[in-house]
Amino acid sequence: MRQSSFNNMGCPIAGALEHFGDWWSLLIMRDALDGFTRFDEFQENLGIAPNILTRRLKSLTDAGLLERRQYSERPARYEYLLTESGRDLGPVIVALYLWGIKHTDLDHHSVVLVDQDSGAEIEPVYVDRRSGRPLREIRAVFAAGRAATDQMRRRHGPETKAALRDRALRSGAAAL
Amino acid sequence: MRQSSFNNMGCPIAGALEHFGDWWSLLIMRDALDGFTRFDEFQENLGIAPNILTRRLKSLTDAGLLERRQYSERPARYEYLLTESGRDLGPVIVALYLWGIKHTDLDHHSVVLVDQDSGAEIEPVYVDRRSGRPLREIRAVFAAGRAATDQMRRRHGPETKAALRDRALRSGAAAL
DNA sequence: CAGTATCCTGTCCGATACTG
DNA sequence: CAGTATCGGACAGGATACTG
Secondary structure, three states: OOOHHHOOOHHHHHHHHHHHHHHHHHHHHHHHHHHOOOOOHHHHOOOOHHOOHHHHHHHHHOOOOOOEEEEOOOOEEEEEEOOOOOOOOOOHHHHHHHHHHOOOOOOOEEEEEEEOOOOOOOOEEEOOOOOOEHHHHHOOEEEEEEHHHHHHHHOOOOHHHHHHHHHHHHHHOOOO | OOHHOOOOOOOHHHHHHHOOOOOHHHHHHHHHOOOOOOHHHHHEEEEEEEEEEHHHHHHHHHOOOEEEEEOOOOOOEHHHHOOHHHHHHHHHHHHHHHHHHHHOOOOOOEEEEOOOOOOOOOEEEEEEEOOOOEHHHHEEEEEEHHHHHHHHHHHHHOOHHHHHHHHHHHHOOOOO
């Protein structure tokens, strides 16, 4: 994707990908969420070329996902800390992890998510906060909000909200 | 990322990204989960060049996320249907969506996630399936499973599980 | 240690034209 | 409608050398 030439069409997903949608950025954020903060830690973990790492770190910092902080005067040393929006990538990483252990042929227990206090393994599931029902059991679907009906029309043609839902229903797309 | 030259180091996240880690693939999957199935629907929604779309569709099909099915004999017509592993991308899309509405400057209600039966808006939260506790409130952290302690050692040096957890703790990485 | 500076290659992608 | 074929440009990314 030619970075800037892209029109995200008002889609939050495209908007998100615009900030960290490339290979290395996600992997760097994974490491950052694992608690790594320093240039050479990233470099060693990822096996990334230093110039590329510089570039990615800068773009992540510009995007506000990481914060560059000097932790030593002489010699000048910097570390990269998670910002709040960086920390909010946690669920994205979790979702990718869950897909990965299910659908790649790695040993299913090569990496596990644990509760650090109890040591118990965690099995994350998306639920609706209000009803508590798992999303898998809900026929969940994206629908155009009031404010964006126009944009959606442009994207999807003159479909109504109902038609959009029908379409999603037809294809079994409800398994979000 | 030079696709094949990459060693995913046994990481399920890197493994996942290897299958659909580029820009267009995720956006195509978003549309597929929205119920779109046909070449020209993708093309119009995304504004993607046809040759690129062909390439991405092929790679997604090869990766097993989509299934190409002929739905008309004469003329020959094909559609792209979600496979199970494709459907399992739902949570990834949801996670990206949630980050997007929170951290991009789109109207927060341009697109909403709704329960198609009740019409009620859904607010997805990751919880631990067993305890029901939101992941935000758990000090969740990735840890090397038994089977992979060796690989992790290679990645992280001679750190123990405990040291890994400490590191995560220090940086506030628990907010997965 | 934490990068910067160069050079080079691959390939992702867009534009366009064409086909059954 | 559902693509294939071809061309060209822009970067991403790797390798390597160098610096305070």
